[in-house]
Amino acid sequence: MLNIIPATGSIGAECFLLLSENGAFLADTGYAFSAEATVQNIARALGARSLDLILLTHSHYDHVGGLPAMKRAWPGAEAVAHHYAKEVFARPGAKRVMRSLDADAAHKCGERAAREAYTEAFAVDRTVGEGDVLRAGGASICVMEMPGHTKCSVSYYFQEEDLLVLSETAGVMLKTGEVIPAFIVSYDATLEAIARAEAMAPRRMLVSHSGELRGGAVTEYLRAARAATQTAAELVLTEHARGKDFEAICAAYTEKFYIGSCREYQPPEAFLLNTRAMIARLIAQTETRL
Numbered sequence: 001m002l003n004i005i006p007a008t009g010s011i012g013a014e015c016f017l018l019l020s021e022n023g024a025f026l027a028d029t030g031y032a033f034s035a036e037a038t039v040q041n042i043a044r045a046l047g048a049r050s051l052d053l054i055l056l057t058h059s060h061y062d063h064v065g066g067l068p069a070m071k072r073a074w075p076g077a078e079a080v081a082h083h084y085a086k087e088v089f090a091r092p093g094a095k096r097v098m099r100s101l102d103a104d105a106a107h108k109c110g111e112r113a114a115r116e117a118y119t120e121a122f123a124v125d126r127t128v129g130e131g132d133v134l135r136a137g138g139a140s141i142c143v144m145e146m147p148g149h150t151k152c153s154v155s156y157y158f159q160e161e162d163l164l165v166l167s168e169t170a171g172v173m174l175k176t177g178e179v180i181p182a183f184i185v186s187y188d189a190t191l192e193a194i195a196r197a198e199a200m201a202p203r204r205m206l207v208s209h210s211g212e213l214r215g216g217a218v219t220e221y222l223r224a225a226r227a228a229t230q231t232a233a234e235l236v237l238t239e240h241a242r243g244k245d246f247e248a249i250c251a252a253y254t255e256k257f258y259i260g261s262c263r264e265y266q267p268p269e270a271f272l273l274n275t276r277a278m279i280a281r282l283i284a285q286t287e288t289r290l
């Protein structure tokens with residue numbers, strides 16, 4: 001049985017160690033600035049054991065920033081990501097944005113920015129896509145593309161455990177159980193991803209930034225995720241139809257969704273960057289459909 005152990009060195013950039021008798025897997029790697037603390041948390045849980053796979057769910061800075069540190073600590077661990085994530089890592093512009101957001105997050109946490117962050121290459125050892133099956137540490141892990149949050153968002157399904165490590169696409173769950181929508185690149189793909197997870201109805205699910213859910217809590221989360229996604233799109237499109245300008249729509253959206261623990265841990269710069277991209281895409285996608 002896989003135990004799921006929260007491993008992040010800094011709240012807001014959650015990553016999880018999945019540990020069984022035969023295997024050790026890391027889902028995401030957290031921020032760059034707190035990577036050493038994350039390494040220590042993982043090392044404490046692993047002891048002398050090695051890490052089999054580092055499973056990246058997408059290419060955002062709060063999920064991949066710790067990768068170079070993880071690779072230094074466990075050089076034998078194979079880093080896995082969608083092939084599009086590898087393309088993102090190769091772009092100097094994308095790395096500059098990630099470095100700047102990581103520094104903002106460090107500042108918000110009262111920590112010092114990592115001086116070496118994003119200067120090293122992000123070593124993705126294996127790129128994957130829909131239908132690929134990874135076999136490691138006694139587990140068979142099916143890769144499911146679930147774009148919507150980003151083009152490179154993937155979920156990992158541990159077959160033997162009936163455990164779905166869900167991409168951030170479906171939305172982030174706050175401590176209150178409320179879901180903050182996370183679609184940026186596609187509303188339709190997000191609803192499809194949620195429907196796919198619902199159809200699978202896994203026994204266990206690991207929700208991005210939140211943690212493990214089981215049984216009825218899985219169903220409840222997915223229902224709340226769909227409702228939040230639809231509410232978000234409605235808000236944007238209604239304000240747009242009323243003739244509100246882009247900035248006013250951003251402000252209305254921020255007021256509704258930049259709340260609770262999301263506000264505590266996510267720097268406003270990162271929230272706004274995602275929100276602006278999402279609103280622009282949603283309006284453009286809706287207008288081309290009309």
Ligand SMILES: [Zn+2]
Binds near residue numbers: 058060149168
């Ligand atoms: Zn993200």
